Amino acid sequence: MNRVGIEKINLYGTSMCLDLGDLAVARGKDPQKVAHDYLITTRSLNPVWEDAVTMGANAALGMLTEQDKKDIGMLIVGTEGSVDFGKPISTNIHSLIGLGPHVRNYETKFACYSGCAALDTAVNWVASGLNKGKKALVIATDFSRKHFNLLEEFVMGGVGAAYLVSETPKILEFETAKKGTWTTDIYDTFRPTAVDEVGNNEVSLFSYMDAVTGSYNEYLAQNTDTVDFNTYFSYFVYHTPFPGITYQAHRTLCRDHAPKKKPELQDDFDRRVTPALRFAKRVGSCYGASNFVGLASVLMSKPDIKEGTRIGFFSYGSGALGEFYSGKVLPGAHEIVKAQKIDEALDARRRCTVAEYEATENLRETYIENPNFVPDTSLLGGWYQKHYAGSGLVVLKEVKDFYRTYVRA
Amino acid sequence: MTKQEIVDVIKKNIADNLDDIDVKDIDPTKSMKDYGANSLDIIEVVSCSMRDLDIRIPRSELADIGNIDQLADKFLENIGKK
Numbered sequence: 001m002n003r004v005g006i007e008k009i010n011l012y013g014t015s016m017c018l019d020l021g022d023l024a025v026a027r028g029k030d031p032q033k034v035a036h037d038y039l040i041t042t043r044s045l046n047p048v049w050e051d052a053v054t055m056g057a058n059a060a061l062g063m064l065t066e067q068d069k070k071d072i073g074m075l076i077v078g079t080e081g082s083v084d085f086g087k088p089i090s091t092n093i094h095s096l097i098g099l100g101p102h103v104r105n106y107e108t109k110f111a112c113y114s115g116c117a118a119l120d121t122a123v124n125w126v127a128s129g130l131n132k133g134k135k136a137l138v139i140a141t142d143f144s145r146k147h148f149n150l151l152e153e154f155v156m157g158g159v160g161a162a163y164l165v166s167e168t169p170k171i172l173e174f175e176t177a178k179k180g181t182w183t184t185d186i187y188d189t190f191r192p193t194a195v196d197e198v199g200n201n202e203v204s205l206f207s208y209m210d211a212v213t214g215s216y217n218e219y220l221a222q223n224t225d226t227v228d229f230n231t232y233f234s235y236f237v238y239h240t241p242f243p244g245i246t247y248q249a250h251r252t253l254c255r256d257h258a259p260k261k262k263p264e265l266q267d268d269f270d271r272r273v274t275p276a277l278r279f280a281k282r283v284g285s286c287y288g289a290s291n292f293v294g295l296a297s298v299l300m301s302k303p304d305i306k307e308g309t310r311i312g313f314f315s316y317g318s319g320a321l322g323e324f325y326s327g328k329v330l331p332g333a334h335e336i337v338k339a340q341k342i343d344e345a346l347d348a349r350r351r352c353t354v355a356e357y358e359a360t361e362n363l364r365e366t367y368i369e370n371p372n373f374v375p376d377t378s379l380l381g382g383w384y385q386k387h388y389a390g391s392g393l394v395v396l397k398e399v400k401d402f403y404r405t406y407v408r409a
Numbered sequence: 410m411t412k413q414e415i416v417d418v419i420k421k422n423i424a425d426n427l428d429d430i431d432v433k434d435i436d437p438t439k440s441m442k443d444y445g446a447n448s449l450d451i452i453e454v455v456s457c458s459m460r461d462l463d464i465r466i467p468r469s470e471l472a473d474i475g476n477i478d479q480l481a482d483k484f485l486e487n488i489g490k491k
Contacts, residue, residue, distance in 0.1 A: 037447065186469055205448050206468035209456065248449045252456060320469075 004126040004176060005169025005327060007135065009296050010063035010340050012055050012160040013283040014044035014143075015387055016380070017349040018357045020154060020284075026354040027149065034154055039243035039277060043157040043284030045352055046143055047383060048364050049375035049395045052081040053089045053406060055160030056141035057096040057394040063162060063340060064137075069098055072164075073134025075105035076121055078114030078288040080191055081142045082107060083404060093139060096394050096406055111189065112239060113317025115140025115161070115288030120323075122165045127176050135166040142287030145197040146361045152201060155242035157284020161292035171336055172295065172311070172327040178225075180218030182211050183321040190318060194369050204318055205245065211322025212238070212249050212314050213256065219324040229257035233312040233326070235302075236273050237294030240280040241287075241316075246273050249314065275301035282346050291315050299329070299337040307331040350383055367399070374398045384409075410488055415462060415481045422457040423477075426450055437477040455480070464488060 020040050021031040035041065046055070056077055064072075077090040088107035099105075108117040115138070122136035143158030188207050189199030220227055238246040250273050254260050260268060278297035280286050286293045291313050298311060309329040316322045352360070360379070367373050375396055377384035388395060388409040397405045420435045423444065430444055441451050455471055458464075458480075466487045474480045 037449075184467065184469070188469070200472065202448055202451075202472040203469050205452055206455075206472040209452055210468050245449070248452060251453065255456065255460065 001127045001176065002129055002131070002167040003169065003173060004123050004165065004167055005173035005330065006163050006171040006295075007166045007169050008063045008068070008162075008164035009171055009292065009337060010059050010162050011279060011283075011289070011293060011296055011342050012059035012062060013279065013342070013346050013349065014046045014050065014055065014158055015349055015393075016045040016047060016352050016383070017042040017282070017346075018045050018352055018354070022354055023154065023357075027153070037244055038154055039281055040155070040157075040284050041281050042351075044159055044282075044349070045357055045360065046158060046364075047375075047380060048360060048367065049377055049384065049388075049397075051083055051396055052079050052141045052143060052160075053083060053092045053096070053404075054394045054396060055143065055158065056089065056139040056162070057093045057160075057406070059141065059160035059162040060093065060097050060137060060139055061392070061394065063164065064097065068135070068164060070100070071135045071166075072099055072103055072137050073131055074122060074125060074136040075099060075103055076108060076118035076136065076138050077105070078108045078116070078118035078138075078140045079142055080109060080111050080114055080287060082109070089141075092404070092406060096408075099137075110321060111317035111319050112142075112241065112287050112290060113315050113321050113323065116291060116315035116323055117317075119163065119165070123174055123176060126165055126167050131167070133167070135164055138163045138165055140287070140289035140292055142289065144285060145191075145195065146365055147197070148358065148361070155285050157286065159283045159286050159289045159293060161289035161296075163292060170330055171299065171333040172329055174325070174327045178219060178223045179323065179325040180215045180220070180222055181321065181323050182214030182218060184210070186320055188318045188320055195365065199318065204241070205248075207318070207320045208239070208241075208245065208316050208322070209248065209252050211316050211320060212252055212324070215314065215322040215324040216253055216257075219326075229253065230268075232310065234272065234309045235275055235298045235311045237276045237291055237298065237311060237313045238273065239290045239314055239316040240277070240294065241285050241290075243277040243280045246277065279342060279346070288317075296337055296340075296342060299333050300342065303334050305329055305334055350380065350387070352380070356380060370399065371402045372400055410462070412481055412485050415484050415488075416477065418461050419454065419458050419477055419481060422454045422461070426453050426457070435477070437481065440476045458484065462488065464490075
């Protein structure tokens with residue numbers, strides 16, 4: 001088998017954000033309690049001329065060279081926010097970033113596991129040798145729907161993320177033989193129409209904990225190493241529908257494998273989990289891009305991270321499936337991630353008022369399943385002209401008789 | 410194991426995980442939310458109780474249970490099952 005891992009990584013955390021403190025005040029809640037419970041400071045917010053296609057394309061374009069594009073032989077896009085039930089958004093993204101005609105591409109769906117489903121396929125393709133030296137571009141891209149005045153409103157967000165996966169990894173090498181999967185057939189959160197994002201959050205939280213337990217136990221069963229939970233993993237990247245859930249995930253695994261009193265648990269969480277939350281705290285719910293966002297966070301947060309450092313990953317998709325897997329950090333990983341200037345891009349987002357956020361989401365809703373519309377770029381104080389015009393960022397120009405036209409701004 | 414013993418285990422875990430609550434003040438006909446528990450607190454109480462009682466059932470089956478007494482009934486049904 002080939003070595004396989006991540007050669008490049010980038011995140012696109014949209015161009016606008018909503019401060020969760022502002023939202024808490026508008027909804028009559030305690031901002032400090034919101035910040036404490038969910039561990040989110042801001043959530044990403046798309047203008048109406050962006051969607052899952054633009055976020056995914058913009059994430060990839062931000063890291064690929066012309067040579068990379070020639071080296072790519074496969075593109076897989078994971079999303080639960082596709083803009084079409086038949087035509088995969090991988091086709092839109094394929095043309096927008098300029099890949100060749102022989103690049104196999106498709107879309108994967110499994111709620112928030114979609115990104116790891118895409119990654120898994122790419123990893124197996126490269127590891128098998130059937131890639132014949134080619135690289136795989138893996139994208140995860142998702143954005144929340146409208147949830148005004150609901151508890152879930154505080155755990156919304158969106159992000160596009162991209163990995164370049166190859167047999168010459170420079171960031172992280174996967175331990176392909178070490179993986180544990182757990183699945184069950186339940187309805188926890190789901191998207192039964194193009195408008196609704198529904199379900200039972202309690203069931204989802206409970207199922208998440210079943211999945212982290214079940215997949216980790218299977219990871220141990222598939223692993224020939226003797227695993228000491230306290231020392232085997234230097235960092236954990238747990239799935240983040242909201243960053244606050246990772247404390248419970250870590251507490252759940254600690255209870256079974258390395259019991260700790262509360263102060264010890266908090267110390268361990270701060271040391272081995274918090275570094276993975278850097279960007280999720282700023283974009284909010286990461287959906288299928290969650291593990292990508294977590295990895296970028298760890299590598300950005302730890303400038304002195306050493307070669308061989310093992311990171312444990314837990315991915316969860318409602319429906320439901322959990323997967324625990326691991327990889328080891330390669331030399332120079334921090335510098336590669338730092339060069340993407342992800343923090344700087346998040347700093348440059350336009351902070352919207354709650355009224356602007358509500359107006360944006362209300363307008364976006366009128367576009368869904370609408371056969372004809374032109375996204376209104378005159379809104380938000382000329383944000384399109386200030387930030388997009390001439391930038392090369394991908395935007396949705398128009399939808400005519402359901403045909404969607406995307407262009408570089 | 411009796412239902413009362415199960416209720417006592419749940420009460421102990423509620424008191425351990427929530428601030429400023431004494432075991433003797435917990436009424437089993439109430440929901441944990443009545444004592445200020447959020448969703449993650451409830452998961453922790455349920456998980457710790459299952460561990461103490463040596464019960465393994467999918468947590469997702471417990472998410473919609475209304476009060477402490479009903480949770481104890483569900484645990485009682487599953488005592489000894491693996």
